[in-house]
Amino acid sequence: MVCKTNSPLPLDVEAGKTYGWCTCGFSQTMPLCDRAHRELSDKKSFKFVAEETTRLYLCGCSETKTPPYCDGGYCKQEVTDGN
Numbered sequence: 001m002v003c004k005t006n007s008p009l010p011l012d013v014e015a016g017k018t019y020g021w022c023t024c025g026f027s028q029t030m031p032l033c034d035r036a037h038r039e040l041s042d043k044k045s046f047k048f049v050a051e052e053t054t055r056l057y058l059c060g061c062s063e064t065k066t067p068p069y070c071d072g073g074y075c076k077q078e079v080t081d082g083n
Contacts (some may be wrong), residue, residue: 004030008057008070013050019057020045031058031068049066 004025011031013019020033021048024041027034033045050056059070 004062004075007058007060009060010055011058012055013079015050015053018047018049019068023062023067025062029061058061 002020009031013018022030022033022037023046024033024037024043026040028034035045037045048081051076056068057070058068061070063074064071065073067083
């Protein structure tokens with residue numbers, strides 16, 4: 001289980017597939033939304049479509065100004081694989 005963190009989180013994505021990035025920080029499946037916001041927050045997930053099949057590193061703190069990617073404002077530079 002990974003929850004809100006101050007490090008970018010990896011996500012393997014598939015080209016053309018839509019993903020929902022967590023913006024509330026309550027998701028138990030960070031960096032993806034698990035709909036926890038419905039009970040705990042007014043925030044909604046940020047939907048995006050993967051442009052290519054690759055590994056992305058998404059913001060783990062949900063405070064980025066460039067969603068869903070980390071802008072470095074709150075995150076540490078190291079990458080967390082959720083272990």
